[in-house]
Amino acid sequence: MDATADELAGVVDLFGGLTRSELERALAEAAFRADGASVDEDALEAAVDRALESFALVAYEPSGRDGGTGAASPATDGGDETLLVAGPTAFPTVPDHAEDVPHILDVEPRRFDRETLGEAVRDEFVDAVEDAADDGDTERIETLLDVSYDLEAWAPVELDDERTRLDAALE
Template sequence: MADASGPSVAARDDLAGVVDLFGWLTRAELSRALSELAFKQRTEVDEDAIDAAIDLAVAEYALVPAPSGALSGGGADDIANGDGGAGEEGNDESTTLAVGPAAFPTLPAGAEDLPHILDVPDREVDREALADAVLERLREEAVEAIGAGDDDRLETLADVTYDVEAWAPVDVDPVRTRILAEVDE
């Protein structure tokens, strides 16, 4: 799933494609889906590589933790807290993940069989509620990156603002303006 330099953009888009098949998945369900794909493709399952690919997809907004208020369908009522179980890093097994603004979802080979293998009920995501959560996360991460003086992260977040703007009807201009002012200093 990953080479020595880490997961590729194509891998992140494949992860988004798998999540898109279902509407949303928990991190554990996505990990299981990727393990099933590896088995179908007769490749070894590398749990560390799967975790790294999911972490990177979340960090780069290809996948986003979805709050329970944005979820409907099978299992949505079982999500206990309002942040979708996202926690600080979004890496808890119960974290609910949806396709994010930086993704171009693609289906990896064999993925079309996953709905039958995983037996996950129909699910949907309320894009408006998800967009609000993504904008809030973007604001928080921008403040953290500014406080830490993390120019690399700020540049990534600046790129994400354009993705968010194209993805959902939210006003990201104040966040982008602040990020770009900090990067240009």
């Protein structure tokens, strides 16, 4: 099963967020239900990495759960496994045969505080801006300019300073 970034986002969105291993299990179930196929782990890793780079998926480090509500906050100690969450550029699409995966996997739905999640993603975005500006990567800079507007609409963050830096790097 070759999943697009939007399909990866659709699967993680069914749960609110999934670890990489949970995502792999979910996709394996969907692939098996579709035609008995399996998931190519290397292809999945590459697809997840591309989705993270494009901000269709975002990595989130939970530090704890809030009394069973599934709420999480960014980790400061790195004790829990990173969750993948549908990001600001995603158009989450559930792949064929994946709609029943929440009933098959034993994973509780997860919810996140949008402000906390937004700040964590903002930090990732700032790192991406610095890398693109330092490298003079015009294509990446232009992409990040577009992502900045998506991110502001997706979470309560302000990215005016980052857009200014990106604009300056294009001049």
